[in-house]
Amino acid sequence: SDSYSLLILPGDGIGPEVMAEVVKVIDWFGANRGMSFDIMHGLVGGSSYDAHGTPLTDETMAQAQAVDAVLLGAVGGPKYDNLDFSVKPERGLLRLRKEMDLYANLRPAQCFDALADFSSLKREVVAGLDILIVRELTSGVYFGEPRGIHSDDNNPDNEGGRVGINTQRYTSGEIRRVARSAFELARRRSNRVCSMEKANVMESGILWREEVQWVHDNEYPDVELSHMYADNGAMQLVRRPSQFDVIVTDNLFGDILSDAAAMLTGSLGMLPSASLGASMANGRPKALYEPVHGSAPDIAGQGKANPIACILSFAMALRYSFDQGDAAADLERAVEQVLADGVRTADLMGPEGGTPVSTSEMGDRIIAAL
Amino acid sequence: SDSYSLLILPGDGIGPEVMAEVVKVIDWFGANRGMSFDIMHGLVGGSSYDAHGTPLTDETMAQAQAVDAVLLGAVGGPKYDNLDFSVKPERGLLRLRKEMDLYANLRPAQCFDALADFSSLKREVVAGLDILIVRELTSGVYFGEPRGIHSDDNNPDNEGGRVGINTQRYTSGEIRRVARSAFELARRRSNRVCSMEKANVMESGILWREEVQWVHDNEYPDVELSHMYADNGAMQLVRRPSQFDVIVTDNLFGDILSDAAAMLTGSLGMLPSASLGASMANGRPKALYEPVHGSAPDIAGQGKANPIACILSFAMALRYSFDQGDAAADLERAVEQVLADGVRTADLMGPEGGTPVSTSEMGDRIIAAL
Ligand SMILES: CC(C)[C@H](C(=O)O)[C@@H](O)C(=O)O
Ligand SMILES: CC(C)[C@H](C(=O)O)[C@@H](O)C(=O)O
Numbered sequence: 001s002d003s004y005s006l007l008i009l010p011g012d013g014i015g016p017e018v019m020a021e022v023v024k025v026i027d028w029f030g031a032n033r034g035m036s037f038d039i040m041h042g043l044v045g046g047s048s049y050d051a052h053g054t055p056l057t058d059e060t061m062a063q064a065q066a067v068d069a070v071l072l073g074a075v076g077g078p079k080y081d082n083l084d085f086s087v088k089p090e091r092g093l094l095r096l097r098k099e100m101d102l103y104a105n106l107r108p109a110q111c112f113d114a115l116a117d118f119s120s121l122k123r124e125v126v127a128g129l130d131i132l133i134v135r136e137l138t139s140g141v142y143f144g145e146p147r148g149i150h151s152d153d154n155n156p157d158n159e160g161g162r163v164g165i166n167t168q169r170y171t172s173g174e175i176r177r178v179a180r181s182a183f184e185l186a187r188r189r190s191n192r193v194c195s196m197e198k199a200n201v202m203e204s205g206i207l208w209r210e211e212v213q214w215v216h217d218n219e220y221p222d223v224e225l226s227h228m229y230a231d232n233g234a235m236q237l238v239r240r241p242s243q244f245d246v247i248v249t250d251n252l253f254g255d256i257l258s259d260a261a262a263m264l265t266g267s268l269g270m271l272p273s274a275s276l277g278a279s280m281a282n283g284r285p286k287a288l289y290e291p292v293h294g295s296a297p298d299i300a301g302q303g304k305a306n307p308i309a310c311i312l313s314f315a316m317a318l319r320y321s322f323d324q325g326d327a328a329a330d331l332e333r334a335v336e337q338v339l340a341d342g343v344r345t346a347d348l349m350g351p352e353g354g355t356p357v358s359t360s361e362m363g364d365r366i367i368a369a370l
Numbered sequence: 371s372d373s374y375s376l377l378i379l380p381g382d383g384i385g386p387e388v389m390a391e392v393v394k395v396i397d398w399f400g401a402n403r404g405m406s407f408d409i410m411h412g413l414v415g416g417s418s419y420d421a422h423g424t425p426l427t428d429e430t431m432a433q434a435q436a437v438d439a440v441l442l443g444a445v446g447g448p449k450y451d452n453l454d455f456s457v458k459p460e461r462g463l464l465r466l467r468k469e470m471d472l473y474a475n476l477r478p479a480q481c482f483d484a485l486a487d488f489s490s491l492k493r494e495v496v497a498g499l500d501i502l503i504v505r506e507l508t509s510g511v512y513f514g515e516p517r518g519i520h521s522d523d524n525n526p527d528n529e530g531g532r533v534g535i536n537t538q539r540y541t542s543g544e545i546r547r548v549a550r551s552a553f554e555l556a557r558r559r560s561n562r563v564c565s566m567e568k569a570n571v572m573e574s575g576i577l578w579r580e581e582v583q584w585v586h587d588n589e590y591p592d593v594e595l596s597h598m599y600a601d602n603g604a605m606q607l608v609r610r611p612s613q614f615d616v617i618v619t620d621n622l623f624g625d626i627l628s629d630a631a632a633m634l635t636g637s638l639g640m641l642p643s644a645s646l647g648a649s650m651a652n653g654r655p656k657a658l659y660e661p662v663h664g665s666a667p668d669i670a671g672q673g674k675a676n677p678i679a680c681i682l683s684f685a686m687a688l689r690y691s692f693d694q695g696d697a698a699a700d701l702e703r704a705v706e707q708v709l710a711d712g713v714r715t716a717d718l719m720g721p722e723g724g725t726p727v728s729t730s731e732m733g734d735r736i737i738a739a740l
Binding site: 094121172235260264 | 460492512522525528531535541544574577605610625629
């Protein structure tokens with residue numbers, strides 16, 4: 001039967017309250033669609049630090065490795081800003097990505113028609129926007145060695161006497177595997193991939209460009225491939241984002257460009273993400289799903305948060321982890337329905353009005369629409 | 371008397387034709403404002419490679435070191451795309467920046483009222499926009515060692531067998547000096563600096579944040595300082611750019627964020643930049659001025675290019691190299707006047723029409739307005 005194991009890590013800030021709505025949705029699919037979910041709960045980020053002195057315990061890490069999919073809320077908050085680098089909330093998330101080897105981070109930037117006016121961009125520039133950024137997630141400057149802050153006392157020219165170092169390092173194999181993910185996804189969309197780097201300045205960017213081209217020429221010659229410098233990519237995303245279908249880029253450029261792309265849509269509270277790794281013995285990929293938005297500590301605990309990004313992250317889990325594309329599409333349609341009906345959490349409330357709802361009412365409405 | 375030496379490096383693509391208009395403007399100031407200019411001409415980028423097999427000769431490098439200011443057009447073009455990394459057009463520009471030690475790159479992102487509708491952003495989001503990005507320009511991943519592409523044959527897990535490496539490296543002294551530039555500039559503007567890095571992920575970002583804070587606390591406590599992660603910075607630039615006054619950031623983030631900011635204004639053909647180093651014996655800073663736009667090979671040689679960004683770069687030279695703030699303001703006003711009169715190169719021609727002019731007619735109009 002269709003039985004799936006899930007590890008739920010609500011995290012910090014609004015994480016727990018948006019995740020509570022996802023749990024309702026999961027229960028609905030369990031009760032009505034013949035799926036059975038085996039759900040575990042755990043801590044990550046600041047909430048784990050508060051309980052255990054570390055942003056991710058080894059036990060939780062082991063559970064994450066064993067389940068079919070991890071659902072994560074959000075991590076971080078001002079309370080943890082002055083913690084040592086090694087125990088900051090982010091380290092929990094980065095450890096999950098690295099140890100589960102989740103190399104392909106899928107970040108759709110979609111503009112929902114009912115919300116197009118929320119964008120700071122003109123409606124005609126963003127209406128109907130549907131691009132997918134595939135960000136490499138387990139390598140590059142996020143994880144490269146050597147790294148650290150050292151004293152540089154023997155250098156009399158260095159006022160301050162310190163030096164900070166990080167290493168951007170990519171192997172050809174790391175580039176090829178994420179390129180394959182991008183090409184595969186493009187085939188199911190508009191069949192176009194644009195790869196972004198700074199090959200005019202960085203040798204790691206030259207390798208990136210060559211390996212993406214190699215994968216294209218040898219394995220995906222049917223997909224249209226173009227290359228763009230990342231600075232121009234940032235410009236083009238602002239100028240005419242609809243020119244893109246799938247964008248593939250490295251960990252750091254992907255971090256920045258996908259956030260810019262997300263903001264173009266005007267509805268950050270709507271955007272899900274999937275982080276996928278290699279297939280496990282059961283044929284399912286290692287996978288973690290999380291909303292693109294952060295932990296929003298300023299509104300945490302007030303029932304104001306929009307749970308849709310987190311709910312749509314579960315829809316991605318249905319599609320990519322459980323091969324339940326129809327169920328995913330049903331859930332996405334339910335969300336669109338609720339938006340079309342004018343149901344709005346605070347972040348979605350515009351001049352044209354609508355029915356204001358709390359986090360949990362939004363969850364209920366989506367379930368009703370299912 | 372007010373005598374200034376200039377090295378003019380038109381470069382590639384539209385570089386020569388926009389620079390020809392700058393020369394007219396320089397001549398006007400020479401003839402009418404009691405300034406005298408000693409002008410040298412040289413090659414950089416692809417045009418230097420074509421003539422000398424290198425994107426910058428040692429002679430031109432030496433001239434650049436000796437003059438009061440360098441004016442550069444643009445470098446690069448498809449013709450040079452397949453050259454070896456070491457002789458690509460960009461290397462000429464990067465060598466100038468590095469050997470002249472031009473550590474502070476000033477990139478104003480200003481939205482001209484007459485052109486606000488060109489932006490892909492809503493008029494109310496960008497009208498009146500005036501932010502200044504101060505980008506560190508001589509260090510970071512652009513220049514850090516080790517770097518290169520190596521074989522990784524002993525690693526059986528690395529399909530493809532290569533590895534690409536770059537190093538992000540900043541000393542505290544490098545961070546402090548560019549921070550000082552940013553604080554100085556902020557004092558002459560709205561007195562606010564926002565520093566951007568990824569201190570949540572990169573140790574070099576932690577050092578960046580700490581050193582900027584140190585300079586603030588010890589030397590510029592009167593300036594308002596905030597810190598932002600660069601991914602959030604990219605978002606906020608799209609969401610509400612007018613929240614910023616001066617942004618200070620590193621070489622790579624600055625490359626991407628300043629291009630995104632430039633595109634917000636909708637008029638890339640209008641934006642100048644200054645790259646400044648330490649003061650020379652005569653009290654003037656080492657300096658290079660160039661438009662933010664590229665070499666636009668697709669329209670080169672057709673008289674279509676907009677010379678305003680390059681002309682406004684000369685206005686920055688008047689202000690920052692020659693301490694001729696009044697002359698700079700006059701030139702900027704002349705540009706605004708011409709725009710208000712509806713004079714338009716092709717890139718500025720919108721639905722509301724205007725008087726279409728060529729590159730050289732635009733130069734003439736600006737001189738007439740002076
Ligand atoms: C929280 C942080 C470590 C993370 C990143 O930089 O990858 C976040 O910005 C993201 O994009 O998921
Ligand atoms: C041409 C290129 C080397 C350069 C850079 O990356 O710095 C350009 O993009 C810029 O911003 O001036």
